Amino acid sequence: MKPYPVMMNLEQRKVLVIGGGRVARRKVGSLLDSGASVVIISPELDLELRNLADKAAIEWVRAEFDESLMDAHSDAILVFGTTDNREVNVRVYRACVARKIPCNIADVPDLCTFIVPAVITQGDLMIAVSTGGSSPALARKIREDLEQRFGPEYAEMTRVMGELRKLILAEGKSSDQNKLLFTEIVDSGILDALKENDRDRVIQILRSILPTDVNPESAVKNSPEN
Ligand SMILES: C[C@@]1(CC(=O)O)C2=NC(=C\c3[nH]c(c(CCC(=O)O)c3CC(=O)O)Cc3[nH]c(c(CC(=O)O)c3CCC(=O)O)/C=C3\N/C(=C\2)[C@@H](CCC(=O)O)[C@]3(C)CC(=O)O)/[C@H]1CCC(=O)O
Numbered sequence: 001m002k003p004y005p006v007m008m009n010l011e012q013r014k015v016l017v018i019g020g021g022r023v024a025r026r027k028v029g030s031l032l033d034s035g036a037s038v039v040i041i042s043p044e045l046d047l048e049l050r051n052l053a054d055k056a057a058i059e060w061v062r063a064e065f066d067e068s069l070m071d072a073h074s075d076a077i078l079v080f081g082t083t084d085n086r087e088v089n090v091r092v093y094r095a096c097v098a099r100k101i102p103c104n105i106a107d108v109p110d111l112c113t114f115i116v117p118a119v120i121t122q123g124d125l126m127i128a129v130s131t132g133g134s135s136p137a138l139a140r141k142i143r144e145d146l147e148q149r150f151g152p153e154y155a156e157m158t159r160v161m162g163e164l165r166k167l168i169l170a171e172g173k174s175s176d177q178n179k180l181l182f183t184e185i186v187d188s189g190i191l192d193a194l195k196e197n198d199r200d201r202v203i204q205i206l207r208s209i210l211p212t213d214v215n216p217e218s219a220v221k222n223s224p225e226n
């Protein structure tokens, strides 16, 4: 497989998960983090998923998979097949192909129209790692390495850059000029200053780069820590 990476907006979109065991629990965790409306079809749920169903964080259809149940949820935009029964997983895949819904069958990469990467997040920064299905264990190891490398300062850096971007775009300069400015800011020492929580230095560096009429105070000041 030579996958194409995308970052999908799942907010309030329905996602179906077939099966309610260990793999389902892992996928449901990240789906809820992305704001998806999760519906699980499974005769059993593990304890953690059952707790989520009890507090209505997910909808549980207590049944074995059947295509008719899928029709009752035809507004689903993704489907995860996570049962421990190969024949059921194949039926889930076929049902998805017939309805043109992208699907992921946990233990059968050949039956996946998409695969799930290992992910780290720091605020709005998201780094996804895939081995194209060659080695999930390696994807996990690289994710763990990246977690050491990209600490909380990257959440703050991403937030500040987002605020500055709005201010700079409002100046109405050309895209090339803006690009130079953004590159200079990300290459400056503000990341180190943010890591040390040295707000004054961040502002000082930004003032030395930004046009005089762009005031960095508000972008940096809005930080929850300040
Ligand atoms: C990244 C991650 C995301 C997630 O699932 O959330 C993910 N698997 C993770 C962990 C993991 N999975 C497995 C192990 C045990 C060690 C091992 O077998 O290597 C470990 C490691 C562990 O947990 O230690 C078992 C396994 N997984 C697949 C197979 C079938 C096969 O390879 O044929 C088997 C054998 C089953 C068996 O033996 O019966 C298949 C897939 N797993 C994928 C994703 C897709 C490819 C991603 C890519 O590499 O691009 C793909 C193709 C489909 C899919 O599920 O999307 C998540 C790491 C999260 C994290 O920790 O950050």
Ligand SMILES: NC(=O)c1ccc[n+]([C@@H]2O[C@H](COP(=O)([O-])OP(=O)(O)OC[C@H]3O[C@@H](n4cnc5c(N)ncnc54)[C@H](O)[C@@H]3O)[C@@H](O)[C@H]2O)c1
Pocket (backbone or CB within 6 Å): 018, 019, 020, 021, 022, 023, 024, 041, 042, 043, 044, 045, 046, 063, 064, 065, 082, 083, 084, 085, 088, 106, 107, 136
């Ligand atoms: N992609 C991965 O990362 C990965 C990792 C480990 C295992 N796997 C594979 O994924 C599969 C599931 O693993 P698991 O550890 O979550 O298994 P599990 O036994 O914990 O869970 C299986 C779930 O499927 C449900 N189920 C069984 N028959 C069903 C049916 N007809 N309709 C609906 N639900 C049904 C069960 O009730 C149970 O909740 C296995 O085949 C395993 O080889 C994939």
